[in-house]
Amino acid sequence: MKKSYIIFAAIGGFLLIIFLMYYNAYSGAVSRQETVNEKWNNVQSAYQRRVDLIPNLVNTVKGAAKNEKDILLQVTQARSGIVNAKTPEDLEIMGKKINTAINIMYEAYPQIKSTENFKGLQIQLEGTENRINTERDYYNEAIKDYNTHIRGFFTRMFINTEEFPRKEGFKASAGAENAPSV
Numbered sequence: 001m002k003k004s005y006i007i008f009a010a011i012g013g014f015l016l017i018i019f020l021m022y023y024n025a026y027s028g029a030v031s032r033q034e035t036v037n038e039k040w041n042n043v044q045s046a047y048q049r050r051v052d053l054i055p056n057l058v059n060t061v062k063g064a065a066k067n068e069k070d071i072l073l074q075v076t077q078a079r080s081g082i083v084n085a086k087t088p089e090d091l092e093i094m095g096k097k098i099n100t101a102i103n104i105m106y107e108a109y110p111q112i113k114s115t116e117n118f119k120g121l122q123i124q125l126e127g128t129e130n131r132i133n134t135e136r137d138y139y140n141e142a143i144k145d146y147n148t149h150i151r152g153f154f155t156r157m158f159i160n161t162e163e164f165p166r167k168e169g170f171k172a173s174a175g176a177e178n179a180p181s182v
Contacts, residue, residue, distance in 0.1 A: 025158040032146035039139035065114035140169040
């Protein structure tokens with residue numbers, strides 16, 4: 001073989017290796033950048049879920065608690081004769097009759113279910129906050145992978161740092177390191 005063919009083949013092989021390194025570095029950076037964007041969108045989605053869900057749950061629980069309070073108040077007033085009493089004497093007579101009846105027999109009150117609703121609300125709040133925290137953790141993992149890739153020796157030589165800037169992970173609000181007083 002001629003020396004010139006060998007030289008052209010070596011130069012071609014070298015250029016092919018350089019192109020493949022560039023292609024790998026650039027494609028990897030694009031892929032990781034898109035993963036970071038996806039993970040941040042998942043964090044935003046979890047925030048939106050919280051905004052959509054929690055006020056509705058709170059209003060539902062409040063409404064159920066108010067309804068139970070009204071029912072219990074009406075039942076209690078009716079049983080004690082306050083609703084039908086017209087004069088203080090009527091009230092006194094009805095009170096004596098009711099007290100006697102209470103002492104003689106077991107009196108069943110409506111079951112209070114609002115406590116269960118509050119427990120359900122607490123479970124939903126905890127679950128929502130856990131989802132948000134999980135998505136933040138995934139976001140931070142994607143940031144770490146992305147930043148590690150773009151800062152690699154060969155990748156830095158082949159990519160534009162303006163097009164692929166270093167990203168910052170999720171940071172807590174100022175004062176979040178202090179436990180809230182409950």
